[in-house]
Amino acid sequence: MTEETQEEMMVQTTAMPVRSPMDLWIGGQHVAPATGRYFIDRNPEDDAPYAQVAEAGADDVDRAVQAAHAAFDGYRRTLAADREAWLSRAAAIVERRRQEFVDVLTDEVGSPFGKAQFEVQYAINCLRAAAGVARRVTGQTIPSETPGRFSMTVREPLGVIASITPFNVPLLKNVKLSSTPLATGNTVVMLTSEEAPRVAHLLAEVYHEAGIPAGAFNVVTGFGDKIGDALTTHPLVKVVMFTGSSRVGKHIAGLCGPLMRRVVLELGGKNPLVVLADADLDAAVEAAALGQFFFQGQACMASSRIYVERGVEAEFCRRLKAKAESLGMGDLRDPNTWVGPIISERQRQRVRHHIEDAVAQGATLLTGGDWIGNRCRPTVLTGVAESMTVCREETFGPVTSIYPVADFEEAVARANDTRYGLSAAIFTRDITKAMQFSQRVHAGMVHINAPTLHDEPHVPFGGVGDSGFGREGTDIDVDTFTEWKWITVQLPA
Numbered sequence: 001m002t003e004e005t006q007e008e009m010m011v012q013t014t015a016m017p018v019r020s021p022m023d024l025w026i027g028g029q030h031v032a033p034a035t036g037r038y039f040i041d042r043n044p045e046d047d048a049p050y051a052q053v054a055e056a057g058a059d060d061v062d063r064a065v066q067a068a069h070a071a072f073d074g075y076r077r078t079l080a081a082d083r084e085a086w087l088s089r090a091a092a093i094v095e096r097r098r099q100e101f102v103d104v105l106t107d108e109v110g111s112p113f114g115k116a117q118f119e120v121q122y123a124i125n126c127l128r129a130a131a132g133v134a135r136r137v138t139g140q141t142i143p144s145e146t147p148g149r150f151s152m153t154v155r156e157p158l159g160v161i162a163s164i165t166p167f168n169v170p171l172l173k174n175v176k177l178s179s180t181p182l183a184t185g186n187t188v189v190m191l192t193s194e195e196a197p198r199v200a201h202l203l204a205e206v207y208h209e210a211g212i213p214a215g216a217f218n219v220v221t222g223f224g225d226k227i228g229d230a231l232t233t234h235p236l237v238k239v240v241m242f243t244g245s246s247r248v249g250k251h252i253a254g255l256c257g258p259l260m261r262r263v264v265l266e267l268g269g270k271n272p273l274v275v276l277a278d279a280d281l282d283a284a285v286e287a288a289a290l291g292q293f294f295f296q297g298q299a300c301m302a303s304s305r306i307y308v309e310r311g312v313e314a315e316f317c318r319r320l321k322a323k324a325e326s327l328g329m330g331d332l333r334d335p336n337t338w339v340g341p342i343i344s345e346r347q348r349q350r351v352r353h354h355i356e357d358a359v360a361q362g363a364t365l366l367t368g369g370d371w372i373g374n375r376c377r378p379t380v381l382t383g384v385a386e387s388m389t390v391c392r393e394e395t396f397g398p399v400t401s402i403y404p405v406a407d408f409e410e411a412v413a414r415a416n417d418t419r420y421g422l423s424a425a426i427f428t429r430d431i432t433k434a435m436q437f438s439q440r441v442h443a444g445m446v447h448i449n450a451p452t453l454h455d456e457p458h459v460p461f462g463g464v465g466d467s468g469f470g471r472e473g474t475d476i477d478v479d480t481f482t483e484w485k486w487i488t489v490q491l492p493a
Contacts, residue, residue, distance in 0.1 A: 021052040022197060024060055024221060025204040027067040028214025034059040039222075041197055044110040044341040044374055045332070051108075053197045056222035058230040061189075064218040068160045068187040069236045071215025076157045076185040078213070083134040083183050090179075090210040091127035094120065101171060101202060106332050108198050109167055110340040110374075113333055115295045123175040126457040129474045130179035137184055137482060150489040155482035157185035158238040158262075162231050164224065164252075166243045167343055168298040168396075170196035174203050176457065177241045178217060180477035182207075186238075187216045191231055195343055197221040224248070232256060239263070239481065243300075246394075246420075246466040253469065264470035264480060266300070266462055268394040269422030271452040272415035273303040274437065276408060277311040279427035283449065285319045287425065288400070291451040293327055293378045296339045297398035298347075300467075301423040301445075301453045304395060306402045307411045313404045317382065320402070321367045324378035341374035342397055351376055351397035354390040358401075361388050368398070392418070408433050416442045422463035423452040444471070 021038050023030040037055040042048065054060075094101065098120050105116040139154040163177035170193060178188045192200035200219045207217045220227070228248075232240045232255050239262040242252050249265040256263040273291060275284045291303030308316045328336040342348045355369050358381055368379030376398050384391050384401040391401065405411045415424060415437075424443040428434050438446040444463035447454060455461055462471040470480065 021054065022201055022221065023054045024056055024064070025201060025217075025219040026060075026064045027071075027218070028208065031060075031063070033057065033222075034063070039194065041108065041195065042344075043107050044195075044343045046373070047345070051198055053194070053221050056220040056227055058227060060220055060222075061191075061227050061230040061234065064189045064220050065160055065231070065234045065236050067215045068189050068218050071213060072157075072159050072187045075187055075213055075216045078185065080134040080137065083185070084131045086207075086210045086212045087127050087131035087134070087179055087183055090206050090212070091124045091131070093206045093209055094124050094127065097202075097206070101199070104198050104202060105171060109170060109196050109343060110332065111295060112337045112340045113335045114338070119169055119171050122455070122457070123171045126172070126175045126474070127179050129457040130183040133180055133183040133474050133478060136478060144488065146490075148491040148493060150491060152487050154485050154487060155478070156485055158481060158483055159186060160234075160237050161186045161188050161481065162234070162237045162240045163188055163190045164228065164231070164240070164242040164244065165190060165192050165196075165200070167193040167195040168295065168300075170199040171203070172455075173243050174200050176472060177243070178203070178207075180474050181239075181481050182212060182216060183474075184478060184481040186481050187218075189218045189220065189231065189237070191220050191222070191224060191228065194221065194223050228252075229255060233259065237261065241472070242266070249468060262480065264462075264472060265468040266472060267422075267466060267468040268396075268420060269300045269302070269463060269467050270304055270392065270394055270418050270420040271301055271423045271443075272305045272307060272418075272425075272441070273452055274411045274415060274424075274426040274428075275306065275308045275312065275316055276411070276426070276428040276430070276433065277309040278429045279312070280429070280449070281312060281316055281319060284427040285316065285323050287427065287451040288320055289323045289327065289378075291425070291453045292400040293324065293338055293398050294453055296342060296376065297400075298343065298396050299453055300394075301455075302396075302400075303425065303452045304400050305415070305418075306400055307405045307414050308402060309411070310404045310406060313402070317366060317380075317402055320380055324367050324380055327378055329372060329375055329377070339375060339378060339398060342376060347396060348374060348376075351395055351399060354393070354395045354397070354399060355379060355381075358384055358388045358390045361385060363388060363390075363401075366402070394420070408437075412437060412440050416440075419466045420463070421465040422467035423447070423454075425450060425452045444468075
């Protein structure tokens with residue numbers, strides 16, 4: 001679909017009877033966009049209109065940043081006990097409104113039952129973990145070489161944090177990229193994905209009900225290619241956090257570098273899963289299925305490259321094929337459903353291209369490759385060559401490839417043959433090889449006898465290479481969102 005066709009469709013459908021328009025959330029209240037424009041947020045199951053959403057412009061971004069900056073002077077002075085209480089209260093509110101969040105994650109982004117439940121629980125846990133961070137913004141006392149001089153350090157919040165979040169796990173990322181900034185005394189302007197704005201608005205309601213002061217958390221909705229630069233380069237923004245594609249992440253890094261602006265980038269992945277001959281094949285197959293087909297493969301940690309020792313390749317392929325074909329594709333609210341719709345037509349075309357290009361060049365479809373409406377069946381490819389797009393590029397769909405390897409050494413070399421470096425996993429009973437793999441593989445996260453797909457609120461989450469820069473997580477966020485200040489006091493002789 002061309003951009004012109006998309007714009008024409010938007011004009012034709014903005015008058016359709018969908019839920020009340022969602023305005024921007026700035027300074028603790030709903031604000032109409034200065035542009036006067038609204039766009040249609042669609043249910044990915046059938047592309048039916050789901051909501052009318054404010055399309056912010058550069059002036060709206062400025063309003064949001066100015067509101068966050070104005071709130072910062074007062075918010076930075078709030079007590080750690082207050083920030084702890086607000087975030088703890090927010091966790092309780094999300095828990096109370098669990099079903100509402102599950103419904104939005106299901107209808108707005110096409111989350112199957114298990115994924116929606118997981119994401120809501122993660123958000124609750126993350127808010128609780130962030131609440132604890134408020135009391136950990138601590139300094140030090142330092143011995144001085146000068147007699148009678150008292151030397152200490154303190155941490156100070158930075159100011160306005162720009163958080164740019166994706167569609168695939170919008171609640172998880174919205175909470176993760178806002179709760180710790182708020183816990184450390186910063187204020188936030190969030191540019192949420194145009195494909196998941198309702199989730200961000202629900203979170204704004206939660207923070208407001210929890211008592212977080214007006215202006216500390218703001219939401220702008222619209223299109224990143226139009227207003228993203230206005231946010232990332234705004235003079236009052238101190239840190240930019242972005243989750244999305246490597247291409248956009250590099251663009252943001254290029255903008256922030258000359259501005260001496262901190263940036264945390266969590267980008268794409270082409271993650272290797274290694275299965276050695278001594279592995280527990282049942283466990284490895286379960287991990288491969290979860291790692292690649294959870295939320296229909298729309299995950300940066302997906303196991304899109306599977307390297308299997310030749311001695312067990314045939315049996316692994318047989319079992320993974322059977323597992324993939326058994327995954328439910330029914331009603332999204334059915335706990336047995338694993339695979340839902342791909343988020344948008346643009347992304348569906350990407351998935352189709354990766355499959356069709358591979359098959360046209362001689363790859364074999366072990367299973368899948370066909371579609372039911374906007375859902376792609378779990379797809380496993382073999383015989384994938386270097387020239388095929390799916391070999392190198394992130395598909396972001398339910399498509400994985402199996403590659404035979406001769407031994408452990410070849411598996412390590414093949415795993416590292418990528419420009420990405422987010423997550424990696426290995427299945428083996430040999431602890432020596434497992435630990436060698438964890439040391440030698442180029443990845444920010446390594447899992448032994450477990451899927452590539454895993455996250456917890458407090459861990460240093462992130463990758464290397466084209467998978468990003470910096471880390472997310474409540475513990476490391478204290479360093480990201482605060483600045484050290486050294487203070488000395490000269491005592492009388």
